[in-house]
Amino acid sequence: MKSTRPPQRPPHKAGGPRKSSAAHKSSGPHKSSGGFRDAGRKAEAGSRSEKPRSDRPYGDKPRSDKPRSDRPRSDRPRDGKPYAGKPSRSDRPQHSDRPRHSDGAPRAERPARSDRPQYSERQHRPDRPQRPDRSQRDDRPQRAERPQRDERPYRAERSERPERPHRSERPQRDTRPQRSDRPQRDENRQRPERPYRPERPQRPEGRDDRPQRGPRPQNHTQQRHEQPRPQIERKPGSNRIVLRGAIALLRAMESKAEPADRTLFGWMKANHRRFDARERSALVQMAMDALRQRARLQWWLSRAGIAEADQDAGLRIAALKILQDGSKPDGMREMLELGEESDFDKALRRLGGHTLEHPEMPLAVRFNIPDWIEPRFTERFGADLELELAAMLRPAPLDLRVNTLKTTREAALAALTAEQQRVQPTPLSPVGLRLGPNAYVNDGAAYGEGLVEPQDEGSQIAALLVEAAGCKMVVDFCAGAGGKSLAIGAAMGNVGRLVACDVSEKRLARAKLRLRRAGVHNAECRVLEAKWLKRHAGKADRVLVDAPCSGTGTWRRKPDARWRLTESDVQELRAKQAEILDRAAKLVVPGGRLIYVTCSVLTEENEDQITAFRQRHSDFRILPVPGIWARSVGGGCPTHLPTLRLSPGRNGTDGFFVAVLEKF
Incomplete structure (x- = not known):
């Protein structure tokens, strides 16, 4: 005796999708209602039950004639195993016995379509404005008032229209008059006189008064202010900007306890925009010369009547310009804003006509060294004392060491020459190059790529x-x-x-x-x-x-x-x-x-x-x-x-x- 309770579905496995039931598919035609389909299933159940289930490879479903890849998902065996564990069709729950809706009611208990509430009887939605009844709308003409098709204005059918002649048979629409009929131009008419324009002078062919156009820069977006300034010849002492900049730099070097090169870097970083490249080079050289010639300048100013305590940076720069460059004392007085007939003005006038050297200078003053170190230098150099001390007064050249990990000496020399540098090999070091005292290579490609490194030849x-x-x-x-x-x-x-x-x-x-x-x-x-x-x-x-x-x-x-x-x-x-x-x-x-x-x-x-x-x-x-x-x-x-x-x-x-x- 069969149980009235439908058999349970096999539990869903957590590793793959749930197998679709074969009860929803049938080889024969069926209707949407469950009666005819259920009767057919019951009739087939008896005949199929006689055949053992193991002899049927895909359960009670016949083999499909479609290729394996075109079969539905439920028709394919999983892992090559047949669906041997499925219950027969007669034992599966019928469509009418399974709940299909959220309310849990089976299909048989649902009301008929005729008993369901119609659209007009449904509950009104408060959020949507209700449209008035069509019979109450007056904005549109009623259907009875609209003109009928037979009452519309008559339009002839295409077959009733007169036939147009072909394009070649149509008359040409040329309304322009013939050339012979057009009015001819009067050649004897008098033209209105034009206003007088003086004739332009003819340009000579070989003009040398205009500047020739130079080579176009590689960067076409280069602005005018980036072009180098023209080289203007200035008289010594005429540029007050350079003189005042040198005084400010020298005052900063003497007031700080750090080395002068470090002070120079910090001061120039803060004030370099006030000067162009030529002015920067001139004021730095002037301040460094004042440091080198400090002993001589102090000796001259003391001889002129100015105490050492009153010798500031401005007076030393003015004395340097007078003694070394031959500047006029009046120009230095105006630059320092000194009063006429003052003590400083009289001292600067006494320096006029002299040079830095004087036969009465002591050795330490002449070579700008401290007094206490003179005996040690005499012991060290002996007869070459003045030769060595004079060499210490001259500016040192810039020596570079070639990085043999990246290049050779010849290749580095060629790279620096391409950067418009005057280079020559060092006489002692096999990996050294020598440039001028004012050379600067830190902004070049050779230094940026690590081909060369600033280092004195002795250190190399x-x-x-x-x-x-x-x-x-x-x-x-x-x-x-x-x-x-x-x-x-x-x-x-x-x-x-x-x-x-x-x-x-x-x-x-x-x-x-x-x-x-x-x-x-x-x-x-x-x-x-x-x-x-x-x-x-x-x-x-x-x-x-x-x-x-x-x-x-x-x-x-x-x-x-x-x-x-x-x-x-x-x-x-x-x-x-x-x-x-x-x-x-x-x-x-x-x-x-x-x-x-x-x-x-x-x-x-x-x-x-x-x-x-x-x-x-x-x-x-x-x-x-x-x-x-x-x-x-x-x-x-x-x-x-x-x-x-x-x-x-x-x-x-x-x-x-x-x-x-x-x-x-």
């Missing part, structure tokens, strides 16, 4: 004497901004380990930028710490100590440094240099080298320091520089001594001292 030679090629670990103990670290990294060819150390993290940050631009990838920057020094003791093949010093070898580049240095500073620097040498010596591996470098020309910072170090460390010996020079630099060595001393007068470089010590 000191880095080459390290002989860092083939070393596993090289330490730049006092790296600073990384000038010598760049040269050492290029010599190593990015092979091995290069450690740039310093006590200032700010200077090391600048060194990182320079190393990245130059393409040095084997370098690391590290702030000096006692723990790191202890961990790396006895591991470095080369240790370069570019010790802090008085900087007397760089006075031609830094004229203000000679007036900042004191005798007590030298004594403090000697103690600091000895301490740095002792700490750096612990990093050297047996068989390694310690290279001591200073940019000083004083004996107490150079030879005396090495002698004292060897007395404290007997396991170090001096290696002669000439042998190392032949291998690393090449060419003739400028000295036959075990240590190297370079000077501006004899070698054309900054003053340098290099000593190479080997640990055994």
Whole structure:
């Protein structure tokens, strides 16, 4: 006995879509009502029940004649398995027994269509305005009042219209009169007189009075203000803008405790828009000349009756223009806005007709050096004293080091020549180039691409004497901004380990930028710490100590440094240099080298320091520089001594001292 309760559907599996029931599909025709379809299913159920279910591959549904890809989704077996678990059609719930609506009522219990509420009986929607009944609308004419088709105006049918002749048979519509009928032009008529215009002078063919058009700029959007200003010849002292700018710059350099080049950078960054390129160059050169000739200018102003305490920047610039350029004192008085017959005006008048040099000047005044350092220079240079001191007064050229990681010396020279620079190779360094004192390359492509780096020729030679090629670990103990670290990294060819150390993290940050631009990838920057020094003791093949010093070898580049240095500073620097040498010596591996470098020309910072170090460390010996020079630099060595001393007068470089010590 069959149960009245319809069998439950198989549960839906969570991995795929629910299988569609085969009860909604039939092979024969069926109607929407359930009676005829149910009767057909019951009739077929008896005949199909006799055949075993396992013999039918797709359940009780016959095989489809359509291709496998065209069959409905429910006709396809899943994973190659037949639908063997489906109940028979007779056991499936019928359409009338299943709820089909949200109210749960089966289809048989729904009211007939005739009993459902009609549109007019539905509830009125409050949000939509109700349209009036068609019978109550007066805006449209009633259908009965509209004209009927038969009452409309008559329009002839196409067949009843008269036939038009062909285009070729139509008459031509030419209304223009023939040429013979047109009115002829009267050739004897008199024309109205035109107003008198004077004849223009004829231009000569070869005109030289007009300026010729120059080459068109590559950038067609270049504005007029970007064009270079015309070179106007000005008389010395006639440009008050330059003179007042030089006075302001010199006053800023003397009032601040920082180096002059740093003050110059900050002042020019704030005031460069007030001057053009030529004026900027002139005022910077004037202020630097006033620093170089400070001792002479003070001597002349004191001789003219002005106390040293009253000698400000304006008076020194005015004295420089009178003594060096031959300017008139009256023009300087007007520029400084001095009153006539004042003490300063009388002093400037006494300077007229003189030059910077005077036979009564002492040696220290004549060469612009402090009085206390004269005996030390006499001991160091001997008979070449005046030669070296005169070289320190001249402006230094701009030396560049070629980055061998990216280019060669010849290619870098060609690149700088293309930038309109006057370049020549350095006489000593094989990787150096030399430009004029006023040259500027930081805005060029060669510097931006890291092909060249500003570095004095003496500093380049000191880095080459390290002989860092083939070393596993090289330490730049006092790296600073990384000038010598760049040269050492290029010599190593990015092979091995290069450690740039310093006590200032700010200077090391600048060194990182320079190393990245130059393409040095084997370098690391590290702030000096006692723990790191202890961990790396006895591991470095080369240790370069570019010790802090008085900087007397760089006075031609830094004229203000000679007036900042004191005798007590030298004594403090000697103690600091000895301490740095002792700490750096612990990093050297047996068989390694310690290279001591200073940019000083004083004996107490150079030879005396090495002698004292060897007395404290007997396991170090001096290696002669000439042998190392032949291998690393090449060419003739400028000295036959075990240590190297370079000077501006004899070698054309900054003053340098290099000593190479080997640990055994």
